[in-house]
Amino acid sequence: xxxxxxxxxxxxxxxxxxxxxxxxxxxxxxxxxxxxxxxxxxxxxxxxxxxxxxxxxxxxxxxxxxxxxxxxxxxxxxxxxxxxxxxxxxxxxxxxxxxxxxxxxxxxxxxxxxxxxxxxxxxxxxxxxxxxxxxxxxxxxxxxxxxxxxxxxxxxxxxxxxxxxxxxxxxxxxxxxxxxxxxxxxxxxxxxxxxxxxxxxxxxxxxxxxxxxxxxxxxxxxxxxxxxxxxxxxxxxxxxxxxxxxxxxxxxxxxxxxxxxxxxxxxxxxxxxxxxxxxxxxxxxxxxxxxxxxxxxxxxxxxxxxxxxxxxxxxxxxxxxxxxxxxxxxxxxxxxxxxxxxxxxxxxxxxxxxxxxxxxxxxxxxxxxxxxxxxxxxxxxxxxxxxxxxxxxxxxxxxxxxxxxxxxxxxxxxxxxxxxxxxxxxxxxxxxxxxxxxxxxxxxxxxxxxxxxxxxxxxxxxxxxxxxxxxxxxxxxxxxxxxxxxxxxxxxxxxxxxxxxxxxxxxxxxxxxxxxxxxxxxxxxxxx
Amino acid sequence: xxxxxxxxxxxxxxxxxxxxxxxxxxxxxxxxxxxxxxxxxxxxxxxxxxxxxxxxxxxxxxxxxxxxxxxxxxxxxxxxxxxxxxxxxxxxxxxxxxxxxxxxxxxxxxxxxxxxxxxxxxxxxxxxxxxxxxxxxxxxxxxxxxxxxxxxxxxxxxxxxxxxxxxxxxxxxxxxxxxxxxxxxxxxxxxxxxxxxxxxx
Numbered sequence: 001x002x003x004x005x006x007x008x009x010x011x012x013x014x015x016x017x018x019x020x021x022x023x024x025x026x027x028x029x030x031x032x033x034x035x036x037x038x039x040x041x042x043x044x045x046x047x048x049x050x051x052x053x054x055x056x057x058x059x060x061x062x063x064x065x066x067x068x069x070x071x072x073x074x075x076x077x078x079x080x081x082x083x084x085x086x087x088x089x090x091x092x093x094x095x096x097x098x099x100x101x102x103x104x105x106x107x108x109x110x111x112x113x114x115x116x117x118x119x120x121x122x123x124x125x126x127x128x129x130x131x132x133x134x135x136x137x138x139x140x141x142x143x144x145x146x147x148x149x150x151x152x153x154x155x156x157x158x159x160x161x162x163x164x165x166x167x168x169x170x171x172x173x174x175x176x177x178x179x180x181x182x183x184x185x186x187x188x189x190x191x192x193x194x195x196x197x198x199x200x201x202x203x204x205x206x207x208x209x210x211x212x213x214x215x216x217x218x219x220x221x222x223x224x225x226x227x228x229x230x231x232x233x234x235x236x237x238x239x240x241x242x243x244x245x246x247x248x249x250x251x252x253x254x255x256x257x258x259x260x261x262x263x264x265x266x267x268x269x270x271x272x273x274x275x276x277x278x279x280x281x282x283x284x285x286x287x288x289x290x291x292x293x294x295x296x297x298x299x300x301x302x303x304x305x306x307x308x309x310x311x312x313x314x315x316x317x318x319x320x321x322x323x324x325x326x327x328x329x330x331x332x333x334x335x336x337x338x339x340x341x342x343x344x345x346x347x348x349x350x351x352x353x354x355x356x357x358x359x360x361x362x363x364x365x366x367x368x369x370x371x372x373x374x375x376x377x378x379x380x381x382x383x384x385x386x387x388x389x390x391x392x393x394x395x396x397x398x399x400x401x402x403x404x405x406x407x408x409x410x411x412x413x414x415x416x417x418x419x420x421x422x423x424x425x426x427x428x429x430x431x432x433x434x435x436x437x438x439x440x441x442x443x444x445x446x447x448x449x450x451x452x453x454x455x456x457x458x459x460x461x462x463x464x465x466x467x468x469x470x471x472x473x474x475x476x477x478x479x480x481x482x483x484x485x486x487x488x489x490x491x492x493x494x495x496x497x498x499x500x501x502x503x504x505x506x507x508x509x510x511x512x513x514x515x516x517x518x519x520x521x522x523x524x525x526x527x528x
Numbered sequence: 529x530x531x532x533x534x535x536x537x538x539x540x541x542x543x544x545x546x547x548x549x550x551x552x553x554x555x556x557x558x559x560x561x562x563x564x565x566x567x568x569x570x571x572x573x574x575x576x577x578x579x580x581x582x583x584x585x586x587x588x589x590x591x592x593x594x595x596x597x598x599x600x601x602x603x604x605x606x607x608x609x610x611x612x613x614x615x616x617x618x619x620x621x622x623x624x625x626x627x628x629x630x631x632x633x634x635x636x637x638x639x640x641x642x643x644x645x646x647x648x649x650x651x652x653x654x655x656x657x658x659x660x661x662x663x664x665x666x667x668x669x670x671x672x673x674x675x676x677x678x679x680x681x682x683x684x685x686x687x688x689x690x691x692x693x694x695x696x697x698x699x700x701x702x703x704x705x706x707x708x709x710x711x712x713x714x715x716x717x718x719x720x721x722x723x724x725x726x727x728x729x
Binding site: 099102103104105107110114117118119121122123124126127128129130131132134135138170174177181182186187 | 665690698702717723
């Protein structure tokens with residue numbers, strides 16, 4: 001955060017206008033890009049006059065080159081910032097007052113987070129009334145995450161997203177009110193400074209920086225045998241990107257929005273805490289500008305729409321699937337994943353000590369992986385492993401912690417996984433994924449002979465009731481699974497244990513890090 | 529830095545229940561053990577009082593330097609203090625430079641009350657209601673203290689109390705309650721009202 005404040009206080013360098021349209025870019029546009037602050041000094045000396053900004057398709061791209069700290073904003077329509085600026089700008093402002101404080105009165109000593117926590121306890125009506133009290137409350141009460149919660153509580157997955165969460169709520173719950181008449185941009189407030197609110201907006205509208213995408217040091221293999229995969233990657237627990245093992249997947253040809261919407265007509269898929277129809281989800285994902293967009297992540301897609309299960313097959317490397325001995329009682333094991341650019345998963349370890357593979361059908365994903373013994377910077381797991389604290393959004397992690405990994409000896413494994421490619425995520429590895437464009441993927445978790453003992457150990461842990469995931473029968477899963485494996489593959493567990501003892505007696509192999517090379521990919525850029 | 533605490537082993541992170549929390553000064557996450565479990569394991573009587581076995585005491589120091597003692601079992605309601613106790617850092621007075629003595633005394637009282645065994649839920653609720661039946665500015669100080677010391681029940685109680693101050697009030701009443709001067713111009717006021725007209729109907 002401190003580093004960020006320094007950036008924002010740095011002098012304005014240059015600004016690039018997109019030549020696309022003949023429209024004049026309005027200097028008073030509420031981008032809240034701090035570099036403009038200096039440019040607008042003259043305007044600030046004039047009597048404060050807050051103007052409404054009409055709705056326009058946003059094409060302007062503000063760019064500041066301050067070494068590697070410059071940020072690009074997404075060039076497509078951005079969410080409303082109402083002119084909020086980061087706290088550092090207060091020192092540059094000729095006006096020393098922060099309307100945040102004057103507008104909160106006695107509440108001003110509460111932090112932004114605490115205030116938003118209080119606002120989260122209010123009903124929509126109360127929030128709407130409170131928004132009219134002062135500029136400060138206007139901004140806090142328009143904080144989109146509040147309205148997202150209200151929509152999801154009131155409407156579940158049955159909402160028709162309408163430009164913003166607040167607008168969606170009002171349109172859905174107060175249909176007699178014409179949200180269209182209100183317009184998108186609302187009031188612009190020039191003297192409101194808050195790091196929390198600004199950061200929230202910035203992360204929602206930030207474009208991934210090229211240097212975050214450059215490093216691609218994963219091993220890539222095409223056409224290797226199963227034995228080679230097991231020997232070189234699965235057994236030593238190393239990640240690998242596999243090419244060419246989705247050839248023949250019907251999904252690669254058939255799966256696009258239209259096909260999926262048609263085939264899954266009426267079916268609801270898991271999206272965060274709710275279930276949504278595909279057309280509603282796409283309507284939302286097309287418009288959303290959020291730090292953490294809702295992500296469609298459904299563990300029962302094969303059961304809900306069986307034909308989808310026919311459009312792909314498990315790559316040959318992952319066919320040993322020991323949890324299948326549990327039949328219908330097996331934990332969740334396969335998911336369809338659909339999400340817009342910017343959606344993804346922050347750092348986590350996959351459940352139940354399983355390994356995973358993730359196949360991209362359309363789109364592309366940026367992966368960052370750390371081995372089990374290396375906790376990623378900025379991530380704080382609880383001592384028992386049940387919880388992890390990490391930065392609110394993936395962008396925030398990149399902004400604040402990615403740079404640190406460049407100087408670490410134990411660099412992360414990184415890659416961009418494109419359509420037609422499959423990444424193998426070894427058991428216990430930390431990983432984080434961000435979609436660089438709208439992406440559709442399938443992922444499965446599995447247990448093979450290589451990680452069976454680890455999984456059994458994991459399921460046996462005393463706090464299995466909190467740690468085991470994807471099943472309702474957490475406490476008994478270990479016994480059930482062990483029994484079922486013994487029944488179908490008698491002696492397997494004992495044999496694996498013997499082999500493990502033998503291996504432990506052998507010399508220690510060279511460290512994984514000795515084999516990781518850091519290659520710079522060619523200039524790979526995205527434009528949105 | 530804004531942080532989120534999430535279940536570690538879940539690919540599908542539930543958004544609506546996650547909230548951003550600031551890191552407290554003592555950053556360590558520990559398993560949330562329900563207080564009743566701890567009480568049960570240490571209590572020696574079931575009467576409405578603190579356990580009578582030898583009590584370990586923690587000393588807290590307010591911003592003005594005043595010291596307050598709190599029994600360890602009561603202190604465990606504060607995650608911050610619990611972490612310090614687990615790390616053996618609680619044997620000397622713990623300075624709390626951003627909590628005034630007047631507030632700290634009440635926070636200790638709250639923790640003591642909530643550590644008592646045998647109190648029925650109804651009377652505890654009534655006690656809590658009385659606890660926050662104080663001046664607004666005092667409640668805000670409680671919020672800041674509960675946040676710093678990570679006392680979830682106190683934080684919930686006090687935040688709800690402020691939310692209750694807002695509920696059902698008109699804008700003018702809210703301004704008065706929190707001593708706010710609205711700085712909208714007439715045009716702005718009209719626009720803001722128009723945007724939120726649905727809430728007034």
